[in-house]
Amino acid sequence: MSIGRLPDHEQRILDEVERALRRDRRLDRRLRTLRLARRPDLTRVAAYRPRTPTVLLLLALAVALMVAGIVTSEPGVLWSFAAVWPVTLFAVFRLLCRWTEG
Known part of the structure; x- marks a missing residue:
């Protein structure tokens, strides 16, 4: 060449x-x-302060999806539960941290 x-x-x-x-x-x-893709801003995730009604709504949704997944064994319902459950656990953890702050 x-x-x-x-x-x-x-x-x-x-x-x-x-x-x-x-x-x-x-x-x-x-x-x-x-624009070049930026890395996600993890400080915003760490600063997330959920409110009690939001956590209760996520818990209700997760339990409903879990029950529906157990009853129907539909893959879509199971994947939806798999997507909602970690978010719910994180929100519960952040809410408990906020409640126990001094």
Whole structure:
């Protein structure tokens, strides 16, 4: 593979492609507003302070999904319970921490 200059016909093709891309306003706007993905802000998660009604609602939802999963053995219900249960445990833990603060 050559590292020199492109042949004239390839350079003309490349110039045409670049001209067409410069005229594309939508692409230009997307490239200007492109942001790199940031890591999640874990300080916001650690600062989460759930309220009692929220935790009670999550507990009720988790118990209802657990009972429905036991009765029906439907994969969708079981996966829903699997998604809600860790969030519920975290909210209960954060609520208990808030209650025991001095």
